[in-house]
Amino acid sequence: MSNDKVESKKKPTNKTVKKTVKKSIKSKKIEPEKEKVEEEKIEEKKIEEEKVEEEKVEEEKVEEKKAGRKKKVVDNVEEKEVKKVVKKKKVVDNVEEKEEVKKKSVRKKKVKNEEDVQDNIKEIVEKIIKDNKSDDDNHINTGVLLKASGEVREVEVDMTPYTNNIGKKIICDKVSFIGQLLREPEKTNAVLMYGLNAKDKGLQKNRSMIPEPFKNSIYGDIFIIGMNSNSDPEDFKFEDYDEYNENYESFYKKKYFDLYDQ
Numbered sequence: 001m002s003n004d005k006v007e008s009k010k011k012p013t014n015k016t017v018k019k020t021v022k023k024s025i026k027s028k029k030i031e032p033e034k035e036k037v038e039e040e041k042i043e044e045k046k047i048e049e050e051k052v053e054e055e056k057v058e059e060e061k062v063e064e065k066k067a068g069r070k071k072k073v074v075d076n077v078e079e080k081e082v083k084k085v086v087k088k089k090k091v092v093d094n095v096e097e098k099e100e101v102k103k104k105s106v107r108k109k110k111v112k113n114e115e116d117v118q119d120n121i122k123e124i125v126e127k128i129i130k131d132n133k134s135d136d137d138n139h140i141n142t143g144v145l146l147k148a149s150g151e152v153r154e155v156e157v158d159m160t161p162y163t164n165n166i167g168k169k170i171i172c173d174k175v176s177f178i179g180q181l182l183r184e185p186e187k188t189n190a191v192l193m194y195g196l197n198a199k200d201k202g203l204q205k206n207r208s209m210i211p212e213p214f215k216n217s218i219y220g221d222i223f224i225i226g227m228n229s230n231s232d233p234e235d236f237k238f239e240d241y242d243e244y245n246e247n248y249e250s251f252y253k254k255k256y257f258d259l260y261d262q
Helices: 002-010 014-129 165-170 236-261
Strands: 140-146 154-157 175-181 190-195 222-227
Touching: 014 154, 140 236, 154 190, 165 222, 175 222
Parallel strands: none
Antiparallel strands: 140 154, 140 222, 175 190, 190 222
């Protein structure tokens, strides 16, 4: 009896077989449906990714357009700035060119005026130093001698034309000139002279107050004498020397600049 029961348990019944078959069929039906769902999900994901990619591409295009517009604006601004700089440079160049022309004109006038002054002084000096006697009466004039030591003296000299007494008796050398003190029209101009070979002779540098605007180092003695527009000598005394030095900055200095501005 017990054995029969065991055997009956081991052998499946028709009912059991049917249930198993049904389960297998049901399982087979579920699997295709699940695969289909998975495929649909994959397809949806793919579509979503494509959509995202398309949006990204569109965004990049928009950014490129923005960048292009921005670059165009920047290029326009830079072009305008370049034009401004070029225009400004042209204006500056024109101004500089005009200034240069003006300076050249001033320099040309200055050179001509200096040449005129130098010619005038040269004529005066040549008249003084020529060693030829004249039948004219003696002409005694007073001048100021600036000694190399710093001492200042009034000296009388025979200024008879062509006697060269300044070179022979005052400076004791061949006479050369430093320049002219401009005092006209209020007063007569004056000429500064010195010995041409003073430095070569070993004479010391002049320590006196040499009237401005002459600032060159001068060796040996310096003699100052008045000289009018006709190259005739006139007195130049202590008071003339002091008055010129005291009023150079306030009065006489402008005469030199006025000369160059003519």
